[in-house]
Amino acid sequence: MPATALLSAVVESSVNKLLQLDPDSQARLAQLQGARLIAFIDPLPQGVMLVFSEQIDVLMVPESFDTIVAQLGSQDCCIKTSLQTLPELKNTNMLTRLIQQNKLQVEGELAVAQKVSGLFQQLDIDVEEIVAGYTNDIIAHQSMRVAERIGQHAERVFANLATITGNALVEEKQLAAHRLAVMHFSDQVNSIRDDVAKLEARLQKLEQQ
Amino acid sequence: MSDNQTNTSIDKTPTTHFGFQQVEKNQKASMVANVFDSVAAKYDVMNDLMSMGVHRLWKRYTIDCSGVRNGQKVLDIAGGTGDLTAKFSRLVGPKGRVTLADINLSMLKVGRDKLRDRGLVGNIDYVQADAEALPFPDNHFDVVTMAFGLRNVTEKQNALNSIYRVLKPGGRLLVLEFSKPASAQLSKIYDMYSFHILPKMGQLVANDAESYQYLAESIRMHPDQETLKGMFETAGFEQCDYQNLTGGIVALHRGYKF
Ligand SMILES: C[S@@+](CC[C@H](N)C(=O)[O-])C[C@H]1O[C@@H](n2cnc3c(N)ncnc32)[C@H](O)[C@@H]1O
Numbered sequence: 001m002p003a004t005a006l007l008s009a010v011v012e013s014s015v016n017k018l019l020q021l022d023p024d025s026q027a028r029l030a031q032l033q034g035a036r037l038i039a040f041i042d043p044l045p046q047g048v049m050l051v052f053s054e055q056i057d058v059l060m061v062p063e064s065f066d067t068i069v070a071q072l073g074s075q076d077c078c079i080k081t082s083l084q085t086l087p088e089l090k091n092t093n094m095l096t097r098l099i100q101q102n103k104l105q106v107e108g109e110l111a112v113a114q115k116v117s118g119l120f121q122q123l124d125i126d127v128e129e130i131v132a133g134y135t136n137d138i139i140a141h142q143s144m145r146v147a148e149r150i151g152q153h154a155e156r157v158f159a160n161l162a163t164i165t166g167n168a169l170v171e172e173k174q175l176a177a178h179r180l181a182v183m184h185f186s187d188q189v190n191s192i193r194d195d196v197a198k199l200e201a202r203l204q205k206l207e208q209q
Numbered sequence: 210m211s212d213n214q215t216n217t218s219i220d221k222t223p224t225t226h227f228g229f230q231q232v233e234k235n236q237k238a239s240m241v242a243n244v245f246d247s248v249a250a251k252y253d254v255m256n257d258l259m260s261m262g263v264h265r266l267w268k269r270y271t272i273d274c275s276g277v278r279n280g281q282k283v284l285d286i287a288g289g290t291g292d293l294t295a296k297f298s299r300l301v302g303p304k305g306r307v308t309l310a311d312i313n314l315s316m317l318k319v320g321r322d323k324l325r326d327r328g329l330v331g332n333i334d335y336v337q338a339d340a341e342a343l344p345f346p347d348n349h350f351d352v353v354t355m356a357f358g359l360r361n362v363t364e365k366q367n368a369l370n371s372i373y374r375v376l377k378p379g380g381r382l383l384v385l386e387f388s389k390p391a392s393a394q395l396s397k398i399y400d401m402y403s404f405h406i407l408p409k410m411g412q413l414v415a416n417d418a419e420s421y422q423y424l425a426e427s428i429r430m431h432p433d434q435e436t437l438k439g440m441f442e443t444a445g446f447e448q449c450d451y452q453n454l455t456g457g458i459v460a461l462h463r464g465y466k467f
Binding site for chain 1: 267
């Protein structure tokens with residue numbers, strides 16, 4: 001026990017903190033009032049249940065997938081997937097294909113899973129404003145510059161890494177990463193690039209003020 | 210350890226234990242009431258301090274095992290300051306109902322104020338009640354929980370019988386309670402902690418060493434895992450089992466009414 005209980009406690013408090021940082025998330029959370037999403041993610045030993053009210057409660061599920069499916073209510077959705085497939089669920093248009101490929105099993109209200117996905121993907125957290133709340137605008141502005149530099153550096157590291165890995169793979173074909181892993185990796189690089197672009201835009205806005 | 214909590218002394222007055230003391234049976238409830246009157250205000254902070262926060266994980270695990278769902282009726286007996294009730298209130302939603310029941314008004318008031326401050330209103334009832342004689346109809350609740358309450362009850366078997374009566378068929382009871390550590394080594398460390406450190410902490414933080422001495426003693430006098438399981442069965446519960454948490458310092462007992 002306490003290990004899984006600790007895990008759910010940490011996840012619960014992080015997820016709720018994250019939502020608090022985006023005032024718009026409350027409206028999306030309200031659409032999920034009373035819903036439950038239960039996810040069995042291979043190889044995690046137990047299912048994880050998210051219960052939506054004015055906050056999200058995270059519970060570990062000692063029962064099996066079949067037992068839970070037998071008790072699903074009208075606002076419940078239960079999914080079974082694997083850790084590898086998880087990043088692909090970000091794109092809700094892919095769900096049907098994943099189901100056809102047996103990488104995802106969905107029982108109950110699919111709309112719940114889609115709304116949960118939207119709840120997190122549409123998170124818009126104004127880091128600068130939060131930092132400014134703790135410090136002041138000038139320090140926040142400086143911190144953003146540092147973050148921007150770190151972002152650029154990370155992007156260079158990723159790009160180099162990609163070249164090195166690519167070269168290595170020419171010689172060691174058997175090490176070639178799974179296509180999905182490569183896609184996930186490029187997604188991450190793109191997301192860093194996007195973050196940097198956002199930071200740059202904010203910086204410019206601040207400088208104009 | 211057997212649950213020989215009731216003895217009859219030479220002058221034929223039935224007695225029971227209050228910590229390590231033998232007291233007249235009809236006095237125990239009021240002595241327990243004094244303990245919780247005295248600790249109510251500082252109860253939450255002491256709980257965190259004494260267990261180093263682990264009580265939250267034990268309670269979380271209890272909730273994981275409760276299977277509570279939207280629309281259900283839950284009784285949190287000996288619920289005190291309402292840690293379990295808070296979570297149940299969100300799990301059952303507006304169509305469900307949670308009853309926070311406790312024999313002690315001071316604890317109930319601290320619990321009610323805490324939950325209201327957190328915005329939990331609308332589906333919680335606060336009821337002063339003795340676990341031995343629950344004032345609820347037969348077959349009423351889907352789930353009953355009792356966390357760290359049973360050891361304070363004078364006649365534990367009466368409490369289990371009474372809970373059995375108010376549970377719906379198909380319902381389950383979960384009792385989270387201090388128990389017997391599985392290893393002798395852990396037992397030694399735990400004894401040292403509870404009899405030497407705990408009362409000192411109680412003195413320092415709550416200015417009340419006696420109550421925390423009672424806490425340590427009452428834990429030792431509580432039936433061990435197997436005895437309690439047997440008492441569940443005597444009350445009529447089926448598929449009874451228990452799980453040791455943190456090496457058996459605490460155990461979660463579960464039983465169903467079919
Ligand atoms: C250690 S506290 C536990 C409170 C809460 N359940 C928790 O886990 O934090 C024990 C509680 O049991 C209550 N209690 C003691 N004897 C009782 C009885 N016979 N019936 C109902 N509650 C009782 C006390 O008043 C006290 O609030």
